[in-house]
Amino acid sequence: MIVDAHAHMELPIPGVIPCPERQREPLGFMYAYQMVRFRNPLWRGEPPDALRAFIAAENQIRLSMGSKKNLLEKMNRAGIDRSVVLPVAPFSTSSSYLEQCADEPRLIPFSSIYPSDGWESELQKAMDSGCKGLKIHPILQRIPPEDSFYFNLLDMFRNYGRPIIAHTGEFNYFITPDPCSQYGDPLRFERLISAFPDVPFILGHSGLYYPQKAIELARRHESIYLETSFQPLKVVREALTVAGHDRVLFGSDWPESNQRYSVGIARKAAGGNRRLEEKLLGENILALIS
Numbered sequence: 001m002i003v004d005a006h007a008h009m010e011l012p013i014p015g016v017i018p019c020p021e022r023q024r025e026p027l028g029f030m031y032a033y034q035m036v037r038f039r040n041p042l043w044r045g046e047p048p049d050a051l052r053a054f055i056a057a058e059n060q061i062r063l064s065m066g067s068k069k070n071l072l073e074k075m076n077r078a079g080i081d082r083s084v085v086l087p088v089a090p091f092s093t094s095s096s097y098l099e100q101c102a103d104e105p106r107l108i109p110f111s112s113i114y115p116s117d118g119w120e121s122e123l124q125k126a127m128d129s130g131c132k133g134l135k136i137h138p139i140l141q142r143i144p145p146e147d148s149f150y151f152n153l154l155d156m157f158r159n160y161g162r163p164i165i166a167h168t169g170e171f172n173y174f175i176t177p178d179p180c181s182q183y184g185d186p187l188r189f190e191r192l193i194s195a196f197p198d199v200p201f202i203l204g205h206s207g208l209y210y211p212q213k214a215i216e217l218a219r220r221h222e223s224i225y226l227e228t229s230f231q232p233l234k235v236v237r238e239a240l241t242v243a244g245h246d247r248v249l250f251g252s253d254w255p256e257s258n259q260r261y262s263v264g265i266a267r268k269a270a271g272g273n274r275r276l277e278e279k280l281l282g283e284n285i286l287a288l289i290s
Protein backbone atom coordinates (compact mmCIF):
# COMPACT_ATOMS: atom_id res chain seq x y z
CA MET A 1 0.00 0.00 0.00
CA ILE A 2 1.54 3.28 -1.14
CA VAL A 3 0.38 6.29 0.86
CA ASP A 4 1.39 9.88 0.16
CA ALA A 5 1.67 11.55 3.58
CA HIS A 6 1.35 15.10 2.19
CA ALA A 7 -1.03 16.28 -0.52
CA HIS A 8 -3.58 19.03 -0.99
CA MET A 9 -6.82 19.52 -2.88
CA GLU A 10 -8.00 23.14 -3.24
CA LEU A 11 -5.72 25.60 -1.46
CA PRO A 12 -6.91 29.05 -2.57
CA ILE A 13 -4.43 31.28 -0.72
CA PRO A 14 -4.35 35.03 -1.58
CA GLY A 15 -3.30 35.32 -5.22
CA VAL A 16 -4.43 31.81 -6.11
CA ILE A 17 -7.80 31.17 -7.73
CA PRO A 18 -8.53 27.47 -8.20
CA CYS A 19 -8.17 26.40 -11.83
CA PRO A 20 -8.79 22.66 -11.84
CA GLU A 21 -9.23 22.73 -15.63
CA ARG A 22 -5.49 23.17 -15.90
CA GLN A 23 -3.85 19.78 -16.35
CA ARG A 24 -0.26 20.53 -17.32
CA GLU A 25 2.38 21.59 -14.86
CA PRO A 26 3.97 24.93 -15.79
CA LEU A 27 7.44 24.53 -17.26
CA GLY A 28 9.55 26.59 -14.90
CA PHE A 29 12.12 26.28 -12.18
CA MET A 30 10.06 23.90 -10.05
CA TYR A 31 9.51 21.66 -13.05
CA ALA A 32 13.25 21.55 -13.68
CA TYR A 33 13.89 21.00 -9.98
CA GLN A 34 11.79 17.83 -9.92
CA MET A 35 13.37 16.67 -13.19
CA VAL A 36 16.78 16.71 -11.50
CA ARG A 37 15.21 14.90 -8.54
CA PHE A 38 15.58 17.92 -6.24
CA ARG A 39 19.36 17.94 -6.47
CA ASN A 40 20.28 21.57 -6.93
CA PRO A 41 23.75 22.12 -8.36
CA LEU A 42 23.34 25.91 -8.51
CA TRP A 43 23.02 27.09 -4.90
CA ARG A 44 22.48 25.93 -1.36
CA GLY A 45 19.62 27.05 0.85
CA GLU A 46 16.92 29.43 -0.34
CA PRO A 47 16.79 30.59 -3.99
CA PRO A 48 18.51 33.87 -4.87
CA ASP A 49 16.32 36.96 -4.60
CA ALA A 50 16.13 37.45 -8.37
CA LEU A 51 14.32 34.11 -8.72
CA ARG A 52 11.95 34.49 -5.79
CA ALA A 53 9.04 36.05 -7.68
CA PHE A 54 9.30 33.56 -10.57
CA ILE A 55 9.23 30.57 -8.25
CA ALA A 56 6.34 32.06 -6.28
CA ALA A 57 4.36 32.61 -9.49
CA GLU A 58 5.06 29.09 -10.72
CA ASN A 59 4.07 27.68 -7.35
CA GLN A 60 0.81 29.65 -7.45
CA ILE A 61 -0.05 28.13 -10.83
CA ARG A 62 0.68 24.68 -9.38
CA LEU A 63 -1.53 25.38 -6.36
CA SER A 64 -4.36 26.46 -8.67
CA MET A 65 -4.41 22.93 -10.14
CA GLY A 66 -5.38 21.39 -6.81
CA SER A 67 -8.70 19.53 -6.86
CA LYS A 68 -10.02 16.19 -5.77
CA LYS A 69 -10.47 15.01 -9.35
CA ASN A 70 -6.98 16.05 -10.45
CA LEU A 71 -5.39 14.50 -7.38
CA LEU A 72 -7.11 11.15 -7.94
CA GLU A 73 -6.02 11.17 -11.59
CA LYS A 74 -2.41 11.91 -10.68
CA MET A 75 -2.48 9.21 -8.00
CA ASN A 76 -3.60 6.70 -10.61
CA ARG A 77 -0.75 7.71 -12.87
CA ALA A 78 1.89 7.59 -10.13
CA GLY A 79 0.60 4.34 -8.60
CA ILE A 80 -0.37 5.91 -5.27
CA ASP A 81 -3.09 4.06 -3.34
CA ARG A 82 -3.97 6.73 -0.80
CA SER A 83 -3.13 10.33 -0.04
CA VAL A 84 -3.32 12.25 3.19
CA VAL A 85 -4.95 15.57 2.24
CA LEU A 86 -4.23 18.71 4.20
CA PRO A 87 -6.38 21.83 4.39
CA VAL A 88 -4.78 25.09 5.55
CA ALA A 89 -7.29 27.19 7.49
CA PRO A 90 -8.70 29.71 6.84
CA PHE A 91 -8.03 29.21 3.09
CA SER A 92 -9.40 25.69 3.01
CA THR A 93 -11.24 24.09 5.87
CA SER A 94 -11.53 20.80 7.70
CA SER A 95 -15.24 20.64 6.90
CA SER A 96 -14.82 21.10 3.15
CA TYR A 97 -12.06 18.46 3.08
CA LEU A 98 -14.18 16.08 5.19
CA GLU A 99 -17.09 16.55 2.82
CA GLN A 100 -14.98 15.82 -0.26
CA CYS A 101 -13.37 12.75 1.33
CA ALA A 102 -16.64 11.30 2.59
CA ASP A 103 -17.24 9.16 -0.50
CA GLU A 104 -13.58 8.58 -1.32
CA PRO A 105 -11.68 6.10 0.85
CA ARG A 106 -8.46 6.83 -1.07
CA LEU A 107 -8.26 10.29 0.47
CA ILE A 108 -7.50 10.70 4.18
CA PRO A 109 -8.38 14.16 5.57
CA PHE A 110 -6.53 16.06 8.29
CA SER A 111 -7.99 19.07 10.08
CA SER A 112 -6.73 22.64 10.15
CA ILE A 113 -7.76 25.28 12.65
CA TYR A 114 -7.45 29.07 12.54
CA PRO A 115 -7.83 31.25 15.65
CA SER A 116 -11.41 32.49 15.98
CA ASP A 117 -14.17 32.41 18.56
CA GLY A 118 -15.09 28.80 18.99
CA TRP A 119 -12.01 27.20 17.42
CA GLU A 120 -12.09 24.60 20.19
CA SER A 121 -15.47 23.26 19.13
CA GLU A 122 -14.36 23.42 15.50
CA LEU A 123 -11.41 21.16 16.31
CA GLN A 124 -13.60 18.79 18.27
CA LYS A 125 -16.12 18.59 15.46
CA ALA A 126 -13.42 17.98 12.83
CA MET A 127 -11.73 15.22 14.82
CA ASP A 128 -15.03 13.57 15.81
CA SER A 129 -16.12 13.66 12.16
CA GLY A 130 -13.12 11.68 10.96
CA CYS A 131 -10.06 13.90 10.51
CA LYS A 132 -6.98 11.78 11.19
CA GLY A 133 -4.55 14.50 12.19
CA LEU A 134 -3.87 18.25 12.22
CA LYS A 135 -2.03 20.53 9.80
CA ILE A 136 -0.42 23.81 10.81
CA HIS A 137 1.21 26.26 8.43
CA PRO A 138 2.76 29.24 10.26
CA ILE A 139 3.80 31.06 7.04
CA LEU A 140 0.39 31.02 5.37
CA GLN A 141 -1.52 31.34 8.63
CA ARG A 142 0.69 34.33 9.60
CA ILE A 143 1.22 32.88 13.09
CA PRO A 144 4.77 32.42 14.41
CA PRO A 145 5.54 28.85 15.51
CA GLU A 146 6.18 30.16 19.05
CA ASP A 147 2.72 31.77 19.30
CA SER A 148 0.55 30.73 22.23
CA PHE A 149 -2.25 29.77 19.81
CA TYR A 150 -0.34 26.69 18.61
CA PHE A 151 0.40 25.70 22.23
CA ASN A 152 -3.30 26.01 23.13
CA LEU A 153 -4.23 24.10 19.99
CA LEU A 154 -1.87 21.22 20.77
CA ASP A 155 -2.95 21.18 24.39
CA MET A 156 -6.41 20.23 23.19
CA PHE A 157 -5.33 18.22 20.15
CA ARG A 158 -3.06 15.89 22.17
CA ASN A 159 -6.18 14.20 23.60
CA TYR A 160 -7.00 12.65 20.23
CA GLY A 161 -3.75 10.66 20.03
CA ARG A 162 -3.22 11.74 16.40
CA PRO A 163 -0.23 13.24 14.57
CA ILE A 164 0.35 16.86 13.65
CA ILE A 165 2.08 17.89 10.44
CA ALA A 166 3.69 21.31 10.17
CA HIS A 167 4.93 22.98 7.03
CA THR A 168 8.65 23.45 7.66
CA GLY A 169 11.07 25.38 5.48
CA GLU A 170 11.38 29.06 4.62
CA PHE A 171 9.34 29.69 1.47
CA ASN A 172 7.91 32.69 -0.38
CA TYR A 173 4.37 31.98 -1.55
CA PHE A 174 3.85 35.50 -2.86
CA ILE A 175 5.33 37.67 -5.58
CA THR A 176 6.28 40.38 -3.06
CA PRO A 177 8.87 39.54 -0.38
CA ASP A 178 7.26 37.89 2.64
CA PRO A 179 8.82 38.43 6.08
CA CYS A 180 6.64 35.61 7.43
CA SER A 181 8.58 33.12 5.29
CA GLN A 182 10.98 32.93 8.24
CA TYR A 183 8.23 31.23 10.26
CA GLY A 184 9.19 28.11 8.33
CA ASP A 185 12.59 27.76 10.04
CA PRO A 186 12.49 24.18 11.42
CA LEU A 187 14.35 25.17 14.59
CA ARG A 188 11.56 27.56 15.54
CA PHE A 189 9.27 24.55 16.10
CA GLU A 190 11.45 23.04 18.80
CA ARG A 191 9.68 24.69 21.75
CA LEU A 192 6.32 23.38 20.56
CA ILE A 193 7.75 19.92 19.92
CA SER A 194 9.41 19.82 23.35
CA ALA A 195 6.23 20.93 25.11
CA PHE A 196 4.20 18.03 23.65
CA PRO A 197 6.50 14.98 23.51
CA ASP A 198 3.45 12.70 23.36
CA VAL A 199 2.21 14.18 20.05
CA PRO A 200 3.78 12.63 16.91
CA PHE A 201 5.18 15.67 15.09
CA ILE A 202 5.68 15.39 11.32
CA LEU A 203 8.07 17.93 9.81
CA GLY A 204 6.55 18.58 6.36
CA HIS A 205 9.22 18.75 3.60
CA SER A 206 11.88 17.91 6.25
CA GLY A 207 12.79 21.59 6.44
CA LEU A 208 12.70 22.15 2.63
CA TYR A 209 15.91 24.09 1.82
CA TYR A 210 17.45 23.32 5.22
CA PRO A 211 17.00 19.57 5.78
CA GLN A 212 19.99 19.40 8.10
CA LYS A 213 18.06 21.40 10.68
CA ALA A 214 15.11 19.01 10.47
CA ILE A 215 17.32 15.94 10.68
CA GLU A 216 19.10 17.44 13.69
CA LEU A 217 15.74 17.99 15.40
CA ALA A 218 14.74 14.39 14.66
CA ARG A 219 17.97 13.26 16.31
CA ARG A 220 17.01 15.19 19.44
CA HIS A 221 13.29 14.32 19.64
CA GLU A 222 11.83 10.84 19.38
CA SER A 223 8.39 12.30 18.59
CA ILE A 224 9.57 13.72 15.25
CA TYR A 225 8.80 12.19 11.85
CA LEU A 226 10.40 13.43 8.64
CA GLU A 227 8.26 13.79 5.51
CA THR A 228 10.27 13.62 2.29
CA SER A 229 8.68 16.02 -0.24
CA PHE A 230 11.26 18.09 -2.22
CA GLN A 231 14.16 16.17 -0.70
CA PRO A 232 16.76 14.48 -2.90
CA LEU A 233 17.88 10.90 -2.48
CA LYS A 234 20.91 11.81 -0.39
CA VAL A 235 18.78 13.59 2.22
CA VAL A 236 16.17 10.82 2.39
CA ARG A 237 18.94 8.30 2.99
CA GLU A 238 20.43 10.43 5.73
CA ALA A 239 16.98 10.88 7.31
CA LEU A 240 16.59 7.10 7.42
CA THR A 241 20.01 6.69 9.00
CA VAL A 242 19.39 9.29 11.70
CA ALA A 243 15.67 8.90 12.43
CA GLY A 244 15.46 5.18 11.71
CA HIS A 245 13.20 3.21 9.40
CA ASP A 246 9.99 3.94 11.32
CA ARG A 247 10.19 7.74 11.39
CA VAL A 248 10.51 8.76 7.74
CA LEU A 249 7.38 9.18 5.59
CA PHE A 250 7.11 9.49 1.82
CA GLY A 251 5.26 12.67 0.83
CA SER A 252 4.93 14.75 -2.34
CA ASP A 253 3.10 17.98 -1.43
CA TRP A 254 1.03 17.58 -4.63
CA PRO A 255 0.13 19.79 -6.53
CA GLU A 256 3.36 21.57 -5.64
CA SER A 257 5.35 18.59 -6.88
CA ASN A 258 4.52 15.61 -9.06
CA GLN A 259 4.10 12.45 -6.94
CA ARG A 260 5.98 10.43 -9.55
CA TYR A 261 9.34 11.92 -8.51
CA SER A 262 9.02 11.75 -4.74
CA VAL A 263 7.77 8.15 -4.85
CA GLY A 264 10.69 7.23 -7.12
CA ILE A 265 13.19 8.80 -4.74
CA ALA A 266 11.67 7.03 -1.73
CA ARG A 267 11.83 3.69 -3.52
CA LYS A 268 15.43 4.25 -4.44
CA ALA A 269 16.27 5.24 -0.86
CA ALA A 270 14.89 1.89 0.32
CA GLY A 271 17.55 0.34 -1.88
CA GLY A 272 15.78 -2.95 -2.56
CA ASN A 273 15.00 -3.55 1.13
CA ARG A 274 11.36 -4.65 0.75
CA ARG A 275 10.50 -4.21 4.39
CA LEU A 276 11.91 -0.67 4.48
CA GLU A 277 10.11 0.18 1.25
CA GLU A 278 6.77 -0.88 2.72
CA LYS A 279 7.35 1.23 5.82
CA LEU A 280 8.66 4.35 4.09
CA LEU A 281 6.05 4.32 1.32
CA GLY A 282 2.99 3.73 3.46
CA GLU A 283 3.13 1.73 6.67
CA ASN A 284 4.76 4.45 8.77
CA ILE A 285 2.07 7.04 8.06
CA LEU A 286 -0.72 4.47 8.37
CA ALA A 287 0.63 3.46 11.79
CA LEU A 288 0.26 7.08 12.94
CA ILE A 289 -3.31 7.53 11.77
CA SER A 290 -4.95 4.19 12.48
Ligand SMILES: [Zn+2]
Pocket residue numbers: 006008086167204253
Ligand atom coordinates in the same frame (compact mmCIF):
# COMPACT_ATOMS: atom_id res chain seq x y z
ZN1 LIG B 1 1.60 21.38 2.40
